[in-house]
Amino acid sequence: MNTLIAIGVLAVLVLIAEIINLRKMVIPMTVIGLLGILGYTVCNISVVEAYYNNMFVSTRFSNAFSSLFIALTIFIVALSNDFYKNEFTKIADYVSLKLFLLMGAICMVSFGNMAMFFLGLEILSITLYILCGADRKNIKSNESAMKYFLLGSFASGIVLFGIALIYGATGSFDIAQISNIAVSTSLPVWYALGATMIIIGMLFKVAAVPFHFWAPDVYQGAPTLTTTIMSTLVKVTAIATLYKISVNLLHQMPESYMNALIFITIITLTVGNIMAIRQDNMKRLLAYSGISHAGFMMMALTALGSASPNLFYYATAYSFAGMAAFTVLMAVCKNNEDELISSFDGLGKRNPLMAIVLSIALLSMGGIPVFAGFFGKFFLFSQAIQNGYITLVIFGVINSFISIYYYLKVIIRMFANYEETNREKLAVPALYSIIGTIAAAIIIVVGLFPSLLLNLFN
Amino acid sequence: MIDILFYILSTITLGSAALTLLSKNPIHSALWLVVSFFSLAGHYILLNSQFLGMVHIMVYSGAIMILMLFTIMLMNLNISNEVQKPFVTKLVATVAFCLMGLIILSVVMRGTEIYELQYTTHGKDFQSVQVLGQVLLNDYVLPFEMVAVLLLLAMIGAVLISKKDKTEKTA
Numbered sequence: 001m002n003t004l005i006a007i008g009v010l011a012v013l014v015l016i017a018e019i020i021n022l023r024k025m026v027i028p029m030t031v032i033g034l035l036g037i038l039g040y041t042v043c044n045i046s047v048v049e050a051y052y053n054n055m056f057v058s059t060r061f062s063n064a065f066s067s068l069f070i071a072l073t074i075f076i077v078a079l080s081n082d083f084y085k086n087e088f089t090k091i092a093d094y095v096s097l098k099l100f101l102l103m104g105a106i107c108m109v110s111f112g113n114m115a116m117f118f119l120g121l122e123i124l125s126i127t128l129y130i131l132c133g134a135d136r137k138n139i140k141s142n143e144s145a146m147k148y149f150l151l152g153s154f155a156s157g158i159v160l161f162g163i164a165l166i167y168g169a170t171g172s173f174d175i176a177q178i179s180n181i182a183v184s185t186s187l188p189v190w191y192a193l194g195a196t197m198i199i200i201g202m203l204f205k206v207a208a209v210p211f212h213f214w215a216p217d218v219y220q221g222a223p224t225l226t227t228t229i230m231s232t233l234v235k236v237t238a239i240a241t242l243y244k245i246s247v248n249l250l251h252q253m254p255e256s257y258m259n260a261l262i263f264i265t266i267i268t269l270t271v272g273n274i275m276a277i278r279q280d281n282m283k284r285l286l287a288y289s290g291i292s293h294a295g296f297m298m299m300a301l302t303a304l305g306s307a308s309p310n311l312f313y314y315a316t317a318y319s320f321a322g323m324a325a326f327t328v329l330m331a332v333c334k335n336n337e338d339e340l341i342s343s344f345d346g347l348g349k350r351n352p353l354m355a356i357v358l359s360i361a362l363l364s365m366g367g368i369p370v371f372a373g374f375f376g377k378f379f380l381f382s383q384a385i386q387n388g389y390i391t392l393v394i395f396g397v398i399n400s401f402i403s404i405y406y407y408l409k410v411i412i413r414m415f416a417n418y419e420e421t422n423r424e425k426l427a428v429p430a431l432y433s434i435i436g437t438i439a440a441a442i443i444i445v446v447g448l449f450p451s452l453l454l455n456l457f458n
Numbered sequence: 459m460i461d462i463l464f465y466i467l468s469t470i471t472l473g474s475a476a477l478t479l480l481s482k483n484p485i486h487s488a489l490w491l492v493v494s495f496f497s498l499a500g501h502y503i504l505l506n507s508q509f510l511g512m513v514h515i516m517v518y519s520g521a522i523m524i525l526m527l528f529t530i531m532l533m534n535l536n537i538s539n540e541v542q543k544p545f546v547t548k549l550v551a552t553v554a555f556c557l558m559g560l561i562i563l564s565v566v567m568r569g570t571e572i573y574e575l576q577y578t579t580h581g582k583d584f585q586s587v588q589v590l591g592q593v594l595l596n597d598y599v600l601p602f603e604m605v606a607v608l609l610l611l612a613m614i615g616a617v618l619i620s621k622k623d624k625t626e627k628t629a
Binding site for chain 1: 597598599600601604607610611612615617618619621623
């Protein structure tokens with residue numbers, strides 16, 4: 001709870017800093033403040049408590065994910081300095097919006113009441129609609145904001161309808177109470193209907209396959225930093241919320257529910273990966289690979305209750321890899337009209353550090369051992385095997401191979417084709433290099449010592 | 459007393475709704491809609507839903523009507539010379555309206571059936587603004603504050619999108 005309040009205060013301080021013309025202070029202040037909040041949250045990770053009539057419940061799960069969100073926001077805010085160089089007058093607005101987005105994300109993993117869940121979802125989505133359309137002179141940015149807004153508000157509506165149906169069946173908004181009622185008494189059929197509607201709304205937010213059509217266009221059109229937020233912070237938030245909702249609400253579901261879920265997971269993996277092969281735009285490639293990673297993370301839904309450490313590990317590995325990849329993307333494509341993969345040609349000579357960071361990120365996403373991504377997949381797969389979902393794991397492994405193919409394609413282009421491309425050095429702002437390096441270092445450290453994260457849940 | 463009020467309000471509601479449809483000028487029709495919304499709020503208050511009535515006035519008569527008027531004015535729709543619609547469109551519209559009316563009529567006819575409603579009485583009037591305010595600021599204070607955050611960020615977003623770029627001036 002204190003975490004949430006502190007972030008809110010920080011956001012207001014950022015706005016005040018603009019009033020008294022301290023724009024230069026905004027980013028250092030926010031980063032230091034968030035580091036402090038991160039330290040506080042990690043120290044209090046074992047505090048299990050409910051606040052304000054069960055509106056906000058902090059558990060190990062919610063605290064661990066909140067820490068991850070705060071860490072990701074620190075990276076994003078630090079990147080803002082160079083990204084928004086040309087519109088520095090708006091920096092306070094951008095940073096405070098990101099802090100509000102973080103508040104929404106924290107609400108979504110630590111809600112104890114459906115009202116808080118929905119408000120967190122809305123805070124998160126509305127901030128994103130704004131950030132997508134922030135580049136208002138760019139037609140692609142407008143397109144992305146419009147598409148995301150229309151589809152996202154339908155998804156929110158479906159979630160709200162689901163909440164209403166669950167309220168109708170149980171007479172409560174409190175998630176612990178709903179869970180109790182659903183376990184002990186037999187409920188009308190519209191309870192399962194409501195739960196399914198909420199799940200569908202959340203599947204939209206994670207861009208699982210039948211509901212993924214918005215993702216590539218929106219990712220491509222939005223300003224790159226916003227795409228970074230969407231593919232790291234928001235995706236992880238949505239998955240964590242989906243997991244929490246599933247743990248608490250999925251009682252008395254029809255038996256076919258599990259089959260449907262497994263089917264969705266498999267097509268999410270497959271369609272995401274197969275579409276990614278054909279992309280020539282790096283942002284679209286990362287969008288489709290993000291779809292398939294959502295599929296991997298949805299494997300955690302087959303082992304509700306016991307999968308939270310594994311899910312957390314995978315989410316951390318994926319989001320930092322995404323962060324590193326997008327940092328390099330921003331550094332390489334900052335002056336380009338679009339983000340073609342060809343602009344990475346010969347990066348190994350033009351800027352070796354960036355090339356190595358991107359390689360680490362992509363190899364980790366592909367699941368090459370030593371990097372965190374491998375262990376993330378390994379834990380999720382072995383748990384799924386234990387629970388008897390062999391088909392799911394077979395598809396997962398096949399899709400890992402497919403994904404390695406297109407990740408390696410990018411890496412090869414960076415370290416080959418020296419002759420044909422321009423050989424001029426690529427100057428990268430110092431902050432981009434630092435952040436990319438830190439993110440890559442986190443991927444390796446987390447890969448070498450998985451217990452660092454897994455022990456957070458014991 | 460309440461009966462008389464109800465009939466007066468209903469007359470205003472139906473009359474202004476009809477005028478909304480019949481007036482040629484879009485702005486007049488929007489204004490008649492405002493009158494209709496206000497009288498609907500009166501109905502809510504007659505039913506002892508004070509909060510709902512107030513929200514109806516603020517949201518519908520305030521926000522949504524302003525939005526509609528702005529749209530009409532900005533898009534310059536206040537020209538009353540309508541384009542003649544093709545015959546098929548009119549026919550389809552009539553049939554659809556008749557079917558819709560049939561459904562509503564059948565629903566209203568069934569409204570005379572008496573349903574067993576098993577509501578337990580709390581002794582508290584949850585429709586009054588006072589009780590609602592207490593619930594909102596005691597039990598639901600955190601969502602209340604989060605709504606404040608939501609409104610604040612929406613405002614910041616509007617400012618962000620409409621702010622002048624520094625580069626625009628130099629270019």
